[in-house]
Amino acid sequence: MRKIALCCLLCASVLALGGCKNTEGGLSKSVAENKISLQSGKVLDELTVVGKDGSYYCNVAENVIGTYSYMPEDHPVLVCKDPVYDITYYVNYGRDYYIYAKRGEESECAVEISARDLYCREGVLYFRAEDYDTYAFDSFADGAILTYDPTDGSVEALINEPTFEMMVYPDGILYAVNEEHINEDGTSSGTRHLFFYSFEDKESEELPPPLRTVSRWKEYQLVADISEGEEKTVVGYCFETPQGESDGRSVGWTKLPALFCTTEDGIYYYDTKKDILMHYDVETDTTETVTELAFSSTFPSGFLLAGDAIYFSNGLRYSFAEDKQYLVKIREKESAHIANFYTDGESVFVLADGMLWLYEEEKVMETGYTTSELPGRSFTVGCYEAVLHPLGE
Numbered sequence: 001m002r003k004i005a006l007c008c009l010l011c012a013s014v015l016a017l018g019g020c021k022n023t024e025g026g027l028s029k030s031v032a033e034n035k036i037s038l039q040s041g042k043v044l045d046e047l048t049v050v051g052k053d054g055s056y057y058c059n060v061a062e063n064v065i066g067t068y069s070y071m072p073e074d075h076p077v078l079v080c081k082d083p084v085y086d087i088t089y090y091v092n093y094g095r096d097y098y099i100y101a102k103r104g105e106e107s108e109c110a111v112e113i114s115a116r117d118l119y120c121r122e123g124v125l126y127f128r129a130e131d132y133d134t135y136a137f138d139s140f141a142d143g144a145i146l147t148y149d150p151t152d153g154s155v156e157a158l159i160n161e162p163t164f165e166m167m168v169y170p171d172g173i174l175y176a177v178n179e180e181h182i183n184e185d186g187t188s189s190g191t192r193h194l195f196f197y198s199f200e201d202k203e204s205e206e207l208p209p210p211l212r213t214v215s216r217w218k219e220y221q222l223v224a225d226i227s228e229g230e231e232k233t234v235v236g237y238c239f240e241t242p243q244g245e246s247d248g249r250s251v252g253w254t255k256l257p258a259l260f261c262t263t264e265d266g267i268y269y270y271d272t273k274k275d276i277l278m279h280y281d282v283e284t285d286t287t288e289t290v291t292e293l294a295f296s297s298t299f300p301s302g303f304l305l306a307g308d309a310i311y312f313s314n315g316l317r318y319s320f321a322e323d324k325q326y327l328v329k330i331r332e333k334e335s336a337h338i339a340n341f342y343t344d345g346e347s348v349f350v351l352a353d354g355m356l357w358l359y360e361e362e363k364v365m366e367t368g369y370t371t372s373e374l375p376g377r378s379f380t381v382g383c384y385e386a387v388l389h390p391l392g393e
Contacts, residue, residue, distance in 0.1 A: 034135040038146075041111035043153040044087070044101060049123070051083035056218050056264060058119040058126070058168040060345050064215070065261035065302060078356070079342035079349060080118035082125065085150065088344040089118050089125055090391070094354050097132050099125070100391075101150065107391055111148050111155060119168035121199075124149050126158070126168045145175065159197060159204065167214045172242065173197040174214050174221070196242040207242060217262045217282055220247060239282070249282060259302065270303060275374065277303060277310065291318045294325045295373035302340035306348060313338045316379060317361075325379040326368075328361060330386045350388065357388035 054061075059080045078091040088102040089110065097114035100107045110125075114135050117128040125148040129137060140146070143162040148155050159175065166175035175197065178190040194212050197204045211224035211234070220239035227233045238250040251267070260269035267280045268290070275293040280286075291310055293300070298314040305311075310318040315338065318325045330336045330352065342349040342356070350359040361384045368382030 036113055036135050036137050038139045038155060038157060039112065040153045041099075041113075041148045041150070041155050042101075042109065044085075044103075044108075044110065044150040047085045047151060049084055050086045053083060053121060053170060056169060056216075058121045058170065060343055061263045062261050062268075062305070063342055064167060065259060076116040076130075077118055078116060079344060080120050080125070081344035082120035082123060083345075084120070084123040087120075087150065088347075089120070090342075090349075090356065091115055091118065093356070097130070097134065099127065099148070102391065110150065113146065113155065115146075117166055119166075121168060121170060123151070126173070128163060128166060145173065165214055167216065169216065169219075170199075171219075172199055174216070174242070176214065205242075208244075213237075213256070215260075215262045217267065218264065220249075222251070222256075222262070225250060249285070251280065251282075259300075268303075268305065270300065272299065291325070292377055293374070294377040294379035297373060304341040304343065304348065306343065311341060311348070313340050317384070325377075326384055327379045327381045328384045328386050329381075330388060331362075333388060336388070350386075352388060356391060358391060360387045360389060361385070362387060 059077060063079060064077055076091070076093070078093055080089045081087070082089065086103065090100055090102065092098050092100055092109075093116075096112075098109055099111040099113070099115050099118070101110040111127075114130055114132055115127040116130040119126045127146055127148070129140060129142060129144045129146055131137060131142045137144075140157045140160050141162045143164055144157050145159040145161075145163060145166060146155055147158050159173070161177055163175045164178050166173055173196070175195055177193045177195065179193060181189050181191065183189060194207045194214070195204045196207055211226075213222040215222055217239060219241055221242065222237045223240045224234045225236040225238050227235050234254050236250050236252045236254070237256070238246055240246045257269035258272055260267055266282050269278050269280070270276075271278055275296045277290040277293070279288055279290050281288075290305075293312065293316060295316075300312040300314045300316075302313045303310060308320045312318075315327050315329065316325050317328050330338075333352070336352040339351040341351070341359070348359045349356050363383060364385050365383050368380045370378050370380050372378035
């Protein structure tokens, strides 16, 4: 199966080169001094319409993986490609946390608001405000959903609520709000409420139970199928529109995978018990193995499928053409920890040691040595090295 697909889980930091404040050495101000108000962004000059949005997603869908996470703060969407104006947006995570626009080799600060979860629709960027325990917002909520228009620099609050998760589609925004409760013993708990904002109606409507995920395949959400007995258990997941219309399809999962992403050709997920990357074809209701990992000493926090290769965050890369796995070490940074990957559909980015880099592999030897850690599976070391290039260079 040689499908062009890209999958990644995002949970680390980003290095950015550009014109925003405090990009050298990180933030120096105290939280009390870092007050952010709703403000205009940068007007990006020489913008030309060169493309159009996809049919179902407002980001490369595979940039959003494991969106059904009980800890959504571990899954920030920090990179987004705008195909309309050919802009790659990213969050300057770990530095000033602002939004940068990358065009070609150059990066520039676009919005001086700390952010996460980036999506582009019709040339407009949608994002969530995030204080990162560093800033304080005085004109909108932490978690508010904001928009940025690069043609005039305008920034507006679309949904001024403390959301903690969202995904943007051409027809609307799925977002979650957590209602906190203080228990009698002093501990806190939360109730998750999922909403759908319609771009046509310009209104939000709370989606009813049962359990719904923010992930969606085409126009359908993954919705839990709950048993009718006294013990309400999940017996599978069906596909429904936000309006509750079902297409009759279902997945026989009683628990969602720890790592998964939905794309137009189905659902890719990682089987943590067997160390296998799987693909579920929704149209044909069939499941097949993409590849079996050659070693399990380091659990991958994410994966990326790009053309004829699959990248795993533990350093393995699988080649479809050769039917072989390689362990790729990072040149001059062998101890660097790759948290995960992003993509703009062309370039591959890695999150390593709290920074975002452009990732490029170079072949240094024709043959390497082969080793294995699981019976019947092997990987080759020494043929390739990865080079990490700072953004903007």
